[in-house]
Amino acid sequence: MRETLIVAGLFLLAVALRSARSGSLRKLGAVAFLVATFWLGFFFSGSKIGGSVAVSCWFFLPWFELLTHIRRLRLPLNNRLQHRRIPNPASFPNALEASAAMEVEGFDHVSDCGWKWVGMQQFFRFYWHPEERAIAAICLCEQRGVAFAFISITSQDSQGRTWRTTNFPFSLTLQCSPLIRWNYVPCEQNCFKSILLDHRLFLQRNQIGPELLRMPDPDDAEDALEREMRQQVEFNLASGIIRLTGDGHFKYSNRGLFFLWGQFVKDMVRLC
Template sequence: MRETLIVVGLTVLAIALRSGRGNTMRKLGALTMLGASFCLLYFITRSIWGGAVGVALWFFLPWIELLTRIRQMRLPLNNRLDHREVPNPSFFPNATEAAAAMEEAGFDHVSDCGWEWAGMQQFFQLFWHPEERAVAAVCLCEQSDVAFAFISITSHDADGKIWRTTNFPFAPTLRCPPGVSWNHVPCERSCFHQILADHQKYLGRMRVPADRLRMPDPEEIEDSIEREMRRQVDHNLAVGIIRLTEDGHFKYSTRGLFFLWGQFVKDMIRLC
């Protein structure tokens, strides 16, 4: 009975800590849940190795989705953006404020567009700034009952290299091709002015002077996004993360499933 109460007590404590708003409390709650899992298997097997298995099982949970939904996914080889209406702001409370902040910073609205990836709807509000020589986007993602928004700021240098700063909350699901560099800032940082300042510092840190940046063409921004996605797909085909299907789509290879598992584990550790 004492061992049962220990496991139950740790589980209740973990749930209580996970319900807190502070990042430290939530991470402590995740560690407490791992401790409860260790104790449960340890008390059953009377072995430290058994307890270690209880902890490790959490990190293998993503394989349930990997071997079911993701393994069956078929993604379009050539995806095209189409013009769309702005989604209901109530689903994306930070998106309206981000778009307003972009206009305050001198960015001009270019277009509203989107596409679909394996059941996920992605909507973009695109802006550009000639003096900053940058393209900014508010991206709204919606899949089933899950919805979130993030911001990205992109610059191209004279050599064709892409420099991007974003608060995208997850690890990328495909490898970035050569010549594309991402500067990830904390997902809690939703203020566009802060992200713009981070992007400017990032360019300075990478020694990319302003006069080396290419002037964006607002008429070519959507085509640039499509070309970049196709370039990323081609790179991942070359390295074996994905493979072509017979119907002109692509799917994750066995190597790609292990790559995704590693990305899921990163997110579990970082976002817990």
């Protein structure tokens, strides 16, 4: 009976911590889940090995999704953006606030567009600022009834390198070209002014002054995203993360599935 109460108490503590607003407390809640799982395995098996095996099950859980769903995915090689209206603001309450914040900071609206991947829809609203030499975007994603939004700010230097700051909450599902440098900020950081400041500091840390940045072409924002996606696909084909299916699509290779598993585990550990 005592063992049951200990495990139940730890799980309740974990749930409470995971419900907190503080990122540190939420991470502590994740640790509490692992501790509770360890003791559950320990009490059932009577050994520390059993507890360790129980904890490891959390990290191998993504393989169920990888083998039952992602392994069968066929994604188009050439996906094209299409002009779209902004989705229902009720589904993305921060989108209109982010748009207003961008305009306050002097960014001008460029276009609204989106595309569909297998089971997922993405909507983009692009803005640009000539003095900042940057393209900003609000991205709204919806998949299987789950929706989230994030912001990105992108600059490109004279050497063709892309510098991007974003509060995207997950790890990338494809390897990224070394020509694209990412600066991740906490996903709960939704204030555009704060993200813009982080982007400026990101450029300063890498000694990229305004004179080294290319002036973006607002009319090219959509084409630039399509080119970047094609380049990323080509890079991952060369890396063996994905492979062609012969019908204008690609799928994840075995190596790609292990790469995705690593990304899933990284997200589980990061737990922003």
